[in-house]
């Protein structure tokens with residue numbers, strides 16, 4: 001199953017399934033970004049708009065991209081503010097965003113599905129303004145080493161979505177190559193994760 005068709009199938013239950021990673025990501029993103037206010041924000045892989053509702057409070061305008069029409073349809077129902085625009089786009093192709101037009105890029109739980117991080121960072125570097133920031137929240141590689149990847153159930157069938165392991169050094173190398181510098185790194189556990197490896201890793205990069 002392709003990543004796109006998996007998310008089309010998951011879309012109607014993504015927000016309501018039990019999912020500690022999704023819930024922790026929402027919590028961590030709120031605490032990491034609560035003091036941000038910017039002019040133009042870009043959300044990569046917005047999915048059902050779970051974080052878009054919050055991001056809309058932080059920016060004068062938000063463009064939210066995703067390649068799954070069914071996930072986007074959920075997001076469009078949830079977030080109707082006039083300053084938020086959704087668009088269908090494959091993040092592995094040149095993004096439909098002008099050069100140096102975005103102050104803040106936010107990307108949650110998407111990059112495990114994208115093999116080439118260097119392309120993502122080169123597009124971030126192309127589209128960010130001077131001093132612009134790039135926030136990433138991802139399944140921690142320690143979880144990935146243990147076999148963790150995005151998954152959902154369809155009836156009695158468990159569906160795992162194709163994923164690539166990205167080491168912390170892969171993020172840093174791709175950033176460095178594209179002149180983004182790391183200004184914050186976080187590791188996060190859900191309250192049910194006691195004595196487990198961290199569930200999420202977050203990065204904040206700056207141009």
Ligand SMILES: C[S@@+](CC[C@H](N)C(=O)[O-])C[C@H]1O[C@@H](n2cnc3c(N)ncnc32)[C@H](O)[C@@H]1O
Pocket residue numbers: 003004007022025044045046047048049050051065066067068071089090091092107108109110113114150
């Ligand atoms: C786990 S969901 C995360 C959605 C949202 N960011 C959140 O935190 O709830 C991953 C999303 O990434 C999108 N995605 C994965 N690969 C993509 C690609 N190459 N281009 C655009 N969207 C992609 C999927 O369609 C899906 O909506």
